[in-house]
Amino acid sequence: MGEAVGYDIVLKGGRVICPASGRDGVFDVAVRDGRIAAIEETILPMRANSVIDVSGKLVLPGMIDTHGHCYQYVSGRFGLDPDMVGVHSAVTSVVDQGGASCMTLPGFRKFIVEPKKTRVYSFLSAYLVGGLEGHYYPNLYSPECVDVDATVRAAIANRDLVRGIKGHAEIGGFARWGITVMEMAAEIARRAEIPLYVHFGALWGLPESGTNGEDADTILERVIPLLKEGDILAHPFTRNPGGFVNRDGKVHDVIKAALDRGLKIDVGHGSHFSYRIAAKAIAAGVVPHTLGADMHGYNTHVPAPAGTPAEHPDDENHPFRGQARFSLTQAMSSLMALGLSVEQVVPMVTANPAAMLGLADRLGALKVGYAADISVLDDNRGRFLLRDNEDTKVVTDRLLTPAFCLRNGERFDADAPILPEAVAA
Known part of the structure; x- marks a missing residue:
């Protein structure tokens, strides 16, 4: 024997x-x-x-967080330690969304990917500067700050690491530059033959509509025709203007057509996740394919509410002061509280993101x-x-x-x- x-x-x-x-x-x-x-x-x-x-x-299977911000130090206060949002949160793989650019990718590989215990992948920023606290420096995200050829070359030369491209379709950028930056991001992803992950929902602080004739409720219907099968629509449950639910409280008609032609949806939970919006979207048949936590340096260091002593000098003006903390597993629980089953939610953090990354032959199972x-x-x-950051409470x-x-x-x-x-x- x-x-x-x-x-x-x-x-x-x-x-x-x-x-x-x-x-x-x-x-x-x-x-x-x-x-x-x-x-x-x-x-x-x-x-x-x-x-x-x-x-x-x-x-x-080792959970995959499809939306992280972990270019620590280089992306300012935004970037977290990937092992903190990764293995020390029971998450084995994290996708950094737009922290690294074609210019800063070598540093991302050497100082973030190689030394950390968590598997870290990149959806490369369409912008030369990467994820540098864009709401403070929005002019860094203009068409003049995108180099299509250089970004395509970096993505192709680093296919082991770069699994997609990150772009932003939101009213602040549209009011400044129209759709041009999104057209460039879509070209990068198409030429590199990788997915484009698109942020929807107001981000950079301009009015919802009216500035330079732009309207947040038209962004989705203008951007979706640029996208190809496998591209990803992020933040379906955002409370901010420009998301899946319009100002009349209805899910945009273009979403169903987008899903029918193979586009995907990622929760991208973040600080703007809304139970109110999520309930409407799910009732309309919007069930996400993947679930990213979207944790970053602002929504993990959350100062106490106004009227209490500030821990840091900039806490008085902190964009998320007094708001709720969350994690990937808490985001899973939120979707379950909204009526999805654990059997529906588990694929969003395992098999589906592995497929999104083109790594189903080695991850997610x-x-x-x-x-x-x-x-x-x-x-x-x-x-x-x-609790969400509209202060809606769910038991x-x-x-x-x-x-x-x-x-x-x-x-x-x-x-x-x-x-x-x-x-x-």
């Missing part, structure tokens, strides 16, 4: 949900040499060096031979209070919170200081 196969780690007794393989049930998952070695109903504990009891928890990127979540039951009976993850088989506890605390209702 041959010698028993040994494993480094066995995760025992959790509910394994893997949309890519169609697996949903209680299984043991074994890891050896940084890879998934077995998924079975029962794996004997004596076959493993370490056994972790995950009964009652959700065991998912629990399959033997794949890297042991595994997220383990606590599935809390009770009565919990969730839910189910709250997902991160427990830990394995990244290439290495364990990281979910101990990031930015994670929100559960609030009992």
